[in-house]
Amino acid sequence: MKRALPLYAACAYLFLHLPLAILAIFSVNASRFTVWEGFSLRWYRAMFADHDLLESAGNSLVIAVAATVLATIVGTLAAYALWKKASAWLAGSLYLSLVTPEIVTGVSLLAFFQWIFRSLHLRLGMHTVILAHVSFSIAYVVLVVMARLRNFDVSLEEAALDLGETEFGAFYRVTLPYLAPAIAAAAMLAFTVSIDDYVITSLVAGVDSRTLPMVIYAMARRGVNPVLNAVSTVVVAGLGALILISERLRRA
Amino acid sequence: MNRLRTLFLAPAALLMLTTLIVPLGIVAAYSFLSRGAYGGVETPWTQENYTRLFDPLYGAIFLRSAWISFLATAGCLVLGFPLALFIARSGPRKNLYLALVILPFWTSFLIRLYAWMFLLRDTGLINTALAALGLIHAPLPMLYNQGSVILGLIYGYLPFAVLPLYATLERQDPALVDAAADLGATPLRALLRVTIPLSMPGIWAASILVFVPCVGTYIVSDLLGGSKTVLIGNLVQNQFTSSRDWPFGAAASMILIAAAITMLALMRRSREELL
Numbered sequence: 001m002k003r004a005l006p007l008y009a010a011c012a013y014l015f016l017h018l019p020l021a022i023l024a025i026f027s028v029n030a031s032r033f034t035v036w037e038g039f040s041l042r043w044y045r046a047m048f049a050d051h052d053l054l055e056s057a058g059n060s061l062v063i064a065v066a067a068t069v070l071a072t073i074v075g076t077l078a079a080y081a082l083w084k085k086a087s088a089w090l091a092g093s094l095y096l097s098l099v100t101p102e103i104v105t106g107v108s109l110l111a112f113f114q115w116i117f118r119s120l121h122l123r124l125g126m127h128t129v130i131l132a133h134v135s136f137s138i139a140y141v142v143l144v145v146m147a148r149l150r151n152f153d154v155s156l157e158e159a160a161l162d163l164g165e166t167e168f169g170a171f172y173r174v175t176l177p178y179l180a181p182a183i184a185a186a187a188m189l190a191f192t193v194s195i196d197d198y199v200i201t202s203l204v205a206g207v208d209s210r211t212l213p214m215v216i217y218a219m220a221r222r223g224v225n226p227v228l229n230a231v232s233t234v235v236v237a238g239l240g241a242l243i244l245i246s247e248r249l250r251r252a
Numbered sequence: 253m254n255r256l257r258t259l260f261l262a263p264a265a266l267l268m269l270t271t272l273i274v275p276l277g278i279v280a281a282y283s284f285l286s287r288g289a290y291g292g293v294e295t296p297w298t299q300e301n302y303t304r305l306f307d308p309l310y311g312a313i314f315l316r317s318a319w320i321s322f323l324a325t326a327g328c329l330v331l332g333f334p335l336a337l338f339i340a341r342s343g344p345r346k347n348l349y350l351a352l353v354i355l356p357f358w359t360s361f362l363i364r365l366y367a368w369m370f371l372l373r374d375t376g377l378i379n380t381a382l383a384a385l386g387l388i389h390a391p392l393p394m395l396y397n398q399g400s401v402i403l404g405l406i407y408g409y410l411p412f413a414v415l416p417l418y419a420t421l422e423r424q425d426p427a428l429v430d431a432a433a434d435l436g437a438t439p440l441r442a443l444l445r446v447t448i449p450l451s452m453p454g455i456w457a458a459s460i461l462v463f464v465p466c467v468g469t470y471i472v473s474d475l476l477g478g479s480k481t482v483l484i485g486n487l488v489q490n491q492f493t494s495s496r497d498w499p500f501g502a503a504a505s506m507i508l509i510a511a512a513i514t515m516l517a518l519m520r521r522s523r524e525e526l527l
Contacts, residue, residue, distance in 0.1 A: 101464075
């Protein structure tokens with residue numbers, strides 16, 4: 001068993017990581033087919049020439065940045081408030097947002113938007129996607145920020161109050177700087193879940209707000225496409241780097 | 253003191269109320285309404301949507317969802333336990349090994365499923381390689397069936413199983429296994445009689461964490477299952493889009509919401525509070 005366990009673990013790690021590694025290798029394959037014909041960057045050039053891909057990637061970035069900023073602010077404030085005094089129903093809702101299957105979140109938001117838009121003459125678009133993304137990212141932000149607050153020494157804040165700071169001043173000048181690494185980590189996590197989402201986005205997006213995952217999904221359903229191998233490699237490398245930085249910051 | 257807290261709590265509370273609680277409430281209300289002439293919903297109030305869920309046609313979808321999720325959960329436990337054991341017993345490199353499990357979970361589920369399509373399809377890498385080696389003459393049908401859906405679920409949710417299993421195993425005193433060995437137990441016997449019984453809380457947590465998202469999955473069965481492997485998630489999506497029978501889709505959603513709430517209740521009982 002001493003030798004079997006590491007051997008098994010090696011196989012498990014291959015199972016987890018090999019599929020993406022193979023995709024990356026074939027993204028620089030000159031052939032359109034699953035036969036190695038030599039190194040080429042032609043699929044990367046094709047990717048940068050694809051108008052649909054670029055436009056949807058632009059939409060995704062706008063949505064993810066907007067949703068990240070909003071979710072990080074709202075989530076950080078909520079974590080601080082919950083740390084001061086627990087609120088069973090807000091904590092319960094945040095958990096519920098984490099465990100509700102994405103398809104249900106998506107159709108419920110679709111029904112909700114249709115319901116209020118009937119009287120407001122608004123349509124689905126970037127704004128509905130951003131609102132949906134803020135909604136499902138808040139819980140991640142709260143969890144990450146809360147984890148750091150648990151190690152925070154309350155007496156630091158009390159000292160600031162004794163020295164004449166207001167409640168807000170103590171939060172802003174003492175607690176917030178202490179939370180900075182966790183807030184940065186939380187923002188990166190929110191960005192990742194936002195830019196990655198397909199199921200909810202596809203249900204609440206309008207005609208002007210096709211995102212990168214929606215285009216990737218449509219391409220994948222049509223079958224395997226070497227351009228998609230290149231897109232996948234770029235996305236996975238970008239998100240992987242972001243997550244590694246985020247993990248570092250959480251341990252800071 | 254309390255004013256600042258209220259002010260800080262308000263945006264999140266307002267957002268959760270308007271974009272989570274109210275929408276789920278709308279779905280719950282719609283599940284008791286009738287289908288409108290042009291999509292949408294109409295009165296009268298009815299229980300008919302729930303009766304229809306027990307129709308054999310839809311019953312088959314529920315049974316299939318439950319069975320596939322059960323197999324995927326069992327697969328995650330069997331594959332995840334030895335991996336968690338390896339990480340828990342690997343000393344100072346624990347964090348690196350753990351990160352290698354978590355990393356794929358955060359990198360685009362969609363793309364990771366596409367990677368499996370690339371491997372499994374008729375002209376994919378595995379079939380091409382087997383044909384080049386002369387082992388097969390016609391491609392093996394590995395994609396668009398229940399097997400590929402279960403594989404995709406195991407691949408996607410393995411981290412959900414490894415994390416709670418690791419958490420339990422990491423807390424166990426290694427001296428217990430040493431004691432079992434001193435008393436003459438073989439490593440296998442120590443595993444079966446000491447390590448696994450002590451890991452039951454982690455095994456339960458892992459089962460719940462994997463089973464519930466599997467039941468609610470939509471993209472795995474849509475991408476890897478083809479048209480033959482319709483699950484509850486696909487039924488919900490279909491009713492809200494092409495079939496435009498929102499009340500029935502809402503009734504099917506309620507089953508998934510009930511599963512999610514059950515999971516929350518079970519997790520609350522088995523673990524300490526996170527928030």
